[in-house]
Amino acid sequence: MKVKVELLEFIQCVLAKVLQQHDKKITPCLINxxxxxxxxxxxxxxxxxxxxxxxxxxxxxxxxxxxxVVVNNKNKYLELSLFADDRNQVTAKCTTPEKVIYSQVIKLPEQSISIQATSPQVNTILNSFISHSMVHFTSLMEQASHCISLIDANDIVKNETVSSDVTTIQICEISYALNPTILDASTLFWPFYDTDIINMINTKTTPEPLCILVADDSIPSLIATQAMLEKLGCKVVTANDGTRALALAQQQHFDLLLLDERMPGLYGSDVAKQLIEQDGVNRLTPKVSLTGLTEPDEIKQLFNKGITHYLEKPVTKLALENFLVQWQK
Structure with a gap:
């Protein structure tokens, strides 16, 4: 049976599992x-x-x-290329037989980012990050606008003095994911994409939590979305139908409105339309459609009524985290 899969996450999980079971000690490097x-x-x-x-x-x-492992967008198909060690020639390659739906554009930094590491294991991937990535990584701190230090979570560096000009990111094995003493907002798990570093830099600069209205008539979906957003540090107000969502949005300003499309009372796009026509406190607030609709004509109808962005359901925590970056200034 076919289902909708977040392919970038899927590749990460499969790669992690295969490497865990393999008899060789192989260090992964994921390039998006x-x-x-x-x-x-x-x-x-x-x-x-x-x-x-x-x-x-x-x-x-x-x-x-x-x-x-390099993933690329080839005319809306996803191309996967694998390189062994330091070889420039592709070792294995495939392309999805059908088109992929891409969303949440990555805004690459215009200036270089210095990337350093404190352990031999992390150091093995630096040359690959620099040579394969679209991000302007460099190993020279004096030529960079931002400096990143990648450390092993097992390294004891808590008492070390770190320059305020350097962003420290912990790299942790996936087996530590449930350890609350290690897991925090500064942790990435093997294997991670080069673009996850950019996402983390943006997340670290957030001065205050976003206030978000989430409207969804599916209670399990509503609870899951609320939990993911709160884990990402957001303040969340919920509504389980379109009428209630409109009433809340008429009374209080929000940073974002996440609106399920097919709700009783009012569709999400109709809530967006009325807020714009009424010229209230959320007239200019970004209005994000949570929907399973994928056809271009259907998406166009949503935008014509006032929707400004859309997230395809089911929504994952990573998708929400990456989506929120553009508003976390």
Whole structure:
């Protein structure tokens, strides 16, 4: 059975599992060249898992110490290229047979970012990040506008003095994900994309939490979205129908309105339309449609009525985190 899969996350998970079970000690390096944070694809997850597993195993049969995985957007298809060690020639490659739905554009920094590391393991991927990434990474601090220090979460660096000009990011094995003493807003888990570093830099500069209205008539979906947003540090107000959402948005200013489209009372796009026509406190507030609609004509209808952005359901925590970056100034 085909379902909608967040393909970039799916690749991360499959790669992590394969490397965990492999007899070689291989360091992964994930490069996102799609230009987007999200790539949704309709597929059979079991079949896709099998294909990715075979592709990764093919590259691992050659690799000795490192595997570079590059995802690219080729005319709306996702292209996956694997490089073994320091080889410039592609070791394994595939392209999705059908088009992928991309969203949440990545805004790349105009100036260079210095990337440093404190451990041998992390150091093994730096040259690959610099040579393969679309991000302007450099190893020279004096030529960069921002400096990143990647450290192993197991390293004891709590008492070290870190310059205020340097952003420290912990790199942690996925097995530590449930350890509250390690997991925080400054932690990335193996394997991570180069663009996750850009996302984390933007997240760290947020001065105050966003106040967001979430409207959805599906209670499980509403609760899940609220929990993910609150975990990301947002203040959340909820409504379970369009009429209630409109009433709340008429009374209080929000930074974002997340509106399920098919709700009783009023559709999400109708809530957006009325808020604009009434010229109230949320007339200019970004209005985000939470929807399973994917056809261009259907999406166009939403935007014609006042929707300014859309997130395809089901929404993941990573998708929300990446989407919020553009408002977290």
């Amino acid at each position: 060249k799609t230009g987007f944070y999200s790539a949704v694809y309709q597929c059979n997850p079991s079949y896709m898992h099998q294909q990715l597993n075979e592709l990764i195993q093919q590259a691992l049969s050659i690799a000795q110490h490192q595997l570079v």
